[in-house]
Amino acid sequence: MLYRTAGQFKTSYRADQALFPIKQDSFLLGIILICAWVVFPLTASEFTFQTILTPILIYSLAALGLNILTGFAGQLSLGTGAFMGVGAYACYKMITLMPWMNPVIAILLSGVFSAGVGVAFGIPSLRIKGFYLAIATLAAQFFLVWLFEKWSWLYNDNASGAIQVPNLDMFGLYVAGPQASSITQYYLVLIIVSLLTYVAINLTRGNLGRTWKATRDMDIAAELIGINLMKSKLTAFAVSSYIVGVSGALFVFMWRGAAEPNLFDIPLSFRVLFIAIIGGLGSIMGNYLGAILIVGLPVVLNTVPAALGIHIESALVEHLNIMIIGSLIIFFLIIEPHGLAQLWRLIREKLIIWPFPH
Amino acid sequence: MSVPAGPYLTEDGRQIGDVLMEMKNITLKFGGVVAIKDISFDIREGEIRAIIGPNGAGKSSMLNVISGFYHPQEGEVWYKGSVRPAMKPFEVARQGVGRTFQNIALFEGMTVLDNVMTGRLTHMHASVWDQAIWWGKAEREEVFNRDQVEKVIDFLEIQAIRKTPVGRLPYGLKKRVELARALAAEPSLLLLDEPMAGMNVEEKEDMSRFILDVNDEFGTTIALIEHDMGVVMDLSDRVVVMDYGKKIGDGTPDEVRNDQAVIDAYLGVPHE
Numbered sequence: 001m002l003y004r005t006a007g008q009f010k011t012s013y014r015a016d017q018a019l020f021p022i023k024q025d026s027f028l029l030g031i032i033l034i035c036a037w038v039v040f041p042l043t044a045s046e047f048t049f050q051t052i053l054t055p056i057l058i059y060s061l062a063a064l065g066l067n068i069l070t071g072f073a074g075q076l077s078l079g080t081g082a083f084m085g086v087g088a089y090a091c092y093k094m095i096t097l098m099p100w101m102n103p104v105i106a107i108l109l110s111g112v113f114s115a116g117v118g119v120a121f122g123i124p125s126l127r128i129k130g131f132y133l134a135i136a137t138l139a140a141q142f143f144l145v146w147l148f149e150k151w152s153w154l155y156n157d158n159a160s161g162a163i164q165v166p167n168l169d170m171f172g173l174y175v176a177g178p179q180a181s182s183i184t185q186y187y188l189v190l191i192i193v194s195l196l197t198y199v200a201i202n203l204t205r206g207n208l209g210r211t212w213k214a215t216r217d218m219d220i221a222a223e224l225i226g227i228n229l230m231k232s233k234l235t236a237f238a239v240s241s242y243i244v245g246v247s248g249a250l251f252v253f254m255w256r257g258a259a260e261p262n263l264f265d266i267p268l269s270f271r272v273l274f275i276a277i278i279g280g281l282g283s284i285m286g287n288y289l290g291a292i293l294i295v296g297l298p299v300v301l302n303t304v305p306a307a308l309g310i311h312i313e314s315a316l317v318e319h320l321n322i323m324i325i326g327s328l329i330i331f332f333l334i335i336e337p338h339g340l341a342q343l344w345r346l347i348r349e350k351l352i353i354w355p356f357p358h
Numbered sequence: 359m360s361v362p363a364g365p366y367l368t369e370d371g372r373q374i375g376d377v378l379m380e381m382k383n384i385t386l387k388f389g390g391v392v393a394i395k396d397i398s399f400d401i402r403e404g405e406i407r408a409i410i411g412p413n414g415a416g417k418s419s420m421l422n423v424i425s426g427f428y429h430p431q432e433g434e435v436w437y438k439g440s441v442r443p444a445m446k447p448f449e450v451a452r453q454g455v456g457r458t459f460q461n462i463a464l465f466e467g468m469t470v471l472d473n474v475m476t477g478r479l480t481h482m483h484a485s486v487w488d489q490a491i492w493w494g495k496a497e498r499e500e501v502f503n504r505d506q507v508e509k510v511i512d513f514l515e516i517q518a519i520r521k522t523p524v525g526r527l528p529y530g531l532k533k534r535v536e537l538a539r540a541l542a543a544e545p546s547l548l549l550l551d552e553p554m555a556g557m558n559v560e561e562k563e564d565m566s567r568f569i570l571d572v573n574d575e576f577g578t579t580i581a582l583i584e585h586d587m588g589v590v591m592d593l594s595d596r597v598v599v600m601d602y603g604k605k606i607g608d609g610t611p612d613e614v615r616n617d618q619a620v621i622d623a624y625l626g627v628p629h630e
Contacts, residue, residue, distance in 0.1 A: 207479055225457075
């Protein structure tokens with residue numbers, strides 16, 4: 001009843017292919033946007049910003065990048081963490097070499113470097129697919145992390161081997177570094193994430209998106225109807241690595257504040273891959289749902305039992321978290337391979353015909 | 359009975375033009391196996407050309423040579439009056455050769471509409487930047503091509519399923535969607551690899567009607583492989599018969615039907 005679509009007729013193809021052809025969807029999106037832009041920032045505490053809001057956005061963006069490659073173009077990648085690292089190190093070098101540079105521009109440009117690296121490591125995808133390609137991207141993962149460690153120019157010969165985000169200001173307002181406030185950083189992340197999500201939606205619903213999906217579903221048929229597979233796969237690598245790189249720069253500059261090479265090691269890649277899988281491969285919204293679950297679950301496990309008066313040791317919380325996420329991944333792979341996004345789609349279909357199921 | 363050398367009108371009034379594609383002495387080998395041995399034939403503008411033959415005769419290989427998937431070791435492919443250099447399949451498709459597949463090769467994760475829209479991609483030119491911004495060029499192009507796609511969807515009577523994911527469709531409809539995807543590209547030459555395979559009589563009648571209508575309305579040249587002899591003889595203007603990689607007959611359906619070599623190939627005679 002609440003979700004009834006009857007009577008919403010389209011009289012032009014433009015209206016029919018609108019992003020949200022159903023009124024209720026736009027309404028729901030409006031509520032979510034108001035929450036993200038107004039309600040959360042006004043009510044959130046420092047703790048909430050640092051443990052929930054900002055990391056959810058950044059992980060969503062990383063998963064979005066991976067999802068374009070794996071979910072839309074069908075090229076499995078295990079190198080996400082390293083590509084995030086490329087973005088972070090590129091941003092660090094730009095900021096330290098050119099301190100006059102606007103931090104937001106630097107963050108957006110750092111994606112260009114990771115896009116370049118991503119395309120280079122995507123070249124094997126022209127010959128190999130599936131697991132074998134995953135292994136090739138795994139090589140990128142190990143090689144790049146090794147490079148972050150050994151190439152001291154990357155971290156300005158810092159004795160600790162880590163990169164430290166300096167205080168950066170934009171129009172007199174600190175946006176990164178120890179002096180920046182969480183709310184400023186949250187808004188910056190939100191702006192960049194919203195912008196890139198909009199771009200990703202447009203790319204995936206248009207001609208390029210269909211080219212990617214055709215490559216994913218049946219590459220031989222795709223080539224025989226006129227798709228240049230090389231171009232299709234490499235654009236997917238480029239767009240995906242760009243978004244992943246920007247998320248890596250945000251990860252360090254807007255959230256962590258500092259990074260060692262092993263931060264970008266394989267656990268990060270897997271974390272992002274889990275978000276994409278649990279959220280739903282081939283879906284944009286799924287990345288947000290997956291990130292909310294993966295980032296939010298440990299926080300919930302930490303705070304809810306304490307609030308209820310049950311005492312759980314922090315080591316146990318850590319183990320519980322791993323066990324729950326592990327079983328969720330198995331659950332989703334078996335029961336609903338299309339993830340949380342598909343669950344929402346099914347609920348929506350049910351809601352549309354509710355309360356008369358026939 | 360045989361067809362004239364130049365352009366002519368068929369009995370039912372369709373215009374047949376000059377040679378669109380000509381295969382000259384094609385030989386295709388896979389290692390020591392000779393799949394196609396020194397075959398020559400031509401396809402003329404506006405005609406329906408059938409390629410028939412027993413299983414393993416090399417028909418599908420021939421179609422794959424035409425669509426650029428296989429590269430013959432010997433021989434030349436002439437297209438629109440010039441020799442076609444060795445090119446990738448997607449370049450051949452962009453030159454106006456569309457095709458369907460023997461085993462349905464649709465993009466299962468996409469809706470019918472998206473599948474058919476994918477067929478239009480050779481007509482879409484908005485850059486990545488235009489598409490990222492969407493407003494303006496990309497959207498105009500999308501709407502224009504949607505309009506073209508809807509014409510094909512109307513033509514093939516699949517309006518009701520346009521937003522259904524292809525994976526949910528029954529076999530007969532999938533075949534039709536595949537034809538729609540190929541047609542959306544507005545090909546000058548349409549290759550159909552066993553369009554009736556696995557269909558019942560009713561579906562075959564539908565498909566035959568669509569093939570004739572496509573040829574009639576759009577003037578699309580069609581080359582098809584089919585095992586149902588009734589269909590082949592009724593639909594096609596000329597027939598190439600292959601057996602063991604060799605051409606054993608070429609001509610109008612009547613000529614082919616009465617050819618002793620063809621009869622032998624189909625009924626089976628001992629090979630010396």
